[in-house]
Amino acid sequence: MSETGTASGQAIGGRRGGGRLGRKALRGAPTLSFPTLVRKIPVYQMVPDEAVELIHQESLSILEEVGCEFRDDEAIAIWKAAGADVTDTRVRIDRALLMELVSKVPSEFTLHARNPERTVRVGGDNSIFIPMYGAPYVRDLDNNRRYGTLADLNNFHKLAYMAPPLHSSSSIICEPMDIPVPKRHLHIIHSALKYSDKPFMGIVTSKDRAEDTMEMAGIVFGKEFVKDNPVLVSITNCNSPLVWDATMLDAMKVYARHNQPLILAPFALCGASTSASAVGAVAQVNAEALAGVAFTQLVRPDSPQIYGQFMVTVDMKTGAPMGGTPEAAQMMYLMGALARKYRLPWRTSGFHVGSKLNDAQAGYESNMLMHAAILAGANYIWHSAGWLEAGLTCGYSKFATDCEQLVGWYKYAGGLSFDDFKEALAAIREVGPAGHFLGTQHTLDHFESAFFMPSMMDFNSFEQWNAEGAKDHDTRGREKARAMLGDYEEPKLDEGIAEALKDFVARREERLPDTVN
Known part of the structure; x- marks a missing residue:
């Protein structure tokens, strides 16, 4: 597939976006997948260029004067060879060296899927949506909060495949807590590759697990292909403040040695692991991210990477992380401006919330952040489906309702179309004063596609809503998730590849313990 997507998908990004095809997609047509979202609206820069430059210069000063710790002997040796000022694990990086390395990162790259029609483009004016990652708990189809299982993970990978606006199956959407930790990564990657044909994410919790991920990717895509072509994205978090650890x-x-993109994203609890200042936090997080980006270019020059951040504010009364706050949105705009300055693809988070339920709080938080992500020009919009409880829980209902909202954001970011403007003006002349437009040819031609019409949001009268069971949004989301799973059809792997994957998992499991030493 080209980066513009399939013929059916192209209509979503254009004139008919969010209309009949969007509703058909949400009814569960497994063959339909939206292409890369190409934003056709301007980015919003919250501060002038001078303010962006000030933050940039202060970030460089942090790395020159304070430095960043790299707690790994090989990494320290690599930095020494590059000419950095190294004392024990503390690395101080000259700004010229830093920016020379950062400049090597491609501004865009293609992320390949096992089904070429799901291949996407990352960077530039392109945006892709990725479901959440890492929840130990699920809020299930019966609205119970419990530990996640492998069956839940399989289900979420199926839902990610079924949801047209999601461009990736992520990987650890929820932790399969019923699988021993040393073997868990094998089942996570196998599930992502088996139940979806979209791009996926790698495992980063140890060198061996990362290598297993690459072995499994090689089985599916071909060992030669994955040496140079991005087929997965992996997340690496700097431990704020200013520590990149050995793991x-x-x-x-x-x-990086396999040319697979990493998200270099500090995990910042602003006010706790950064100063209690939005602009101060951005200066620190920018320094941390740039240090990580630069290191990847020492490992493999010109490898594709994603500049990133995960920045949430802390409730200064309790210490709890808060989701959709105005400061989190403001920091997103600043990071977007810096990413454009560096010409780097960049990641942020979309629908991440602190709410425990798929309720009004979840809706307010989600849209505060997704609005900022879209207007800030984010390329890799992670945590775009399922996130609850500061990431501790993935909700089936939240997953389904988030995916419907993404269809609306597609239409919003696709901009306004003037394709039928003359027809619309002609309809005004045809109807004249005091008439109605319901029977005009223009309305008949466009009523299915003119407006975003979400199926899980109720706009009926109170009487109609009450007669249909007085269901709230959370209930409708669970019903939708259940229906999507009922409609699921597996995107089959080649039989030989499927057997090779199963064999690899079985052989590796035999060699791994059931408990962590």
Whole structure:
């Protein structure tokens, strides 16, 4: 597939976006997948260029004067060889060296899927949506909160495949807590590759697990292909303030050497692991992210990477992370401006919330952040489906309702169309004063596609809503998720590849313990 998507998908991004095809997609047509979203609205820059430059310069000063810790012997040796000022694990990076390395990162790249029609483009004016990652709990189809299982993970990978506006199956949407930790990564990657044919995400919790991920990707895509072509994205978090630890660095080295993009994203609890200042936090997080980006270019020059951030504010009364706050949105705009300055693809989070339920709070938080992500020009919009409870829980209902909202954001970011403007003006002349437009040819031609009409939001009268069971949004979301799973049809792997994957998992499991030493 080209980066513009299939013929049916192209209509979503254009004149008919969010209309008949969008509703058909949400009814569960498994063959329909939206192409990369190409934004046709301007980005919003919250501060002038001078303010962006000030933050940039202060970030460089942080890395020159304070430095960043790289807690890995090989990483330290690599930095020394590059000419950085190294004391023990502290690395101080000259700004010229730093920016020379950052400049090597491609501004855009193609992320391949096992089904070429699901291949997407990352960077530039392109945006893709990715479901959440890492929840130990699920809020299930009966609205119970419990530990996630492998069956739940399989279900969420199926839902990600079924949801047209999602461009990836992520990987650890929920933790399969019924699988021993040393073997868990094998089942996570197998599930992502088996139940969906979209791009996926790698495992970063150890060097061996990252290498297993690459072995499994090689089975599906071909060992030669994955040496140079991005087929997965992996997340590495800097431990704010200013520490890249050995686990993250091991994963960075494995994936960068295979030319697989990493998200270099500090995990910042603003007010706790950063200063209690939005602009101060951005200066620190920018320094941390740039240090990680630069390191990948020492490992493999010109490898594709994603500049990233995960920044939430902390409730200064309780210490709890807060989701959709105005400061989180403001920091997103600043990070977007910096990413454009560096010409880097960048990641942020979309629908991440602190709410425990798929309720009004979840809706307010979600849209505060997704609006900022779209207007800030984010390329890799993660946590775009399922996120509840500061990431501790993935909700089936939230997953389904988030996916419907993404259809609306597609239409919003696709901009306004003037394709039928003359026809619309002609209809005004035809109807004249005090008439109605319901029977005009223009309305008959466009009523299915003119407006975003979400199926899970109720706009009927009170009487009609009450007669249909007085269902709230959360209930309708669970019903939708259940229906999507009922409609699921597996995107079959080649039989030989499927057997090779199963064999690899079985052989590796035999060699791994059931408990962590």
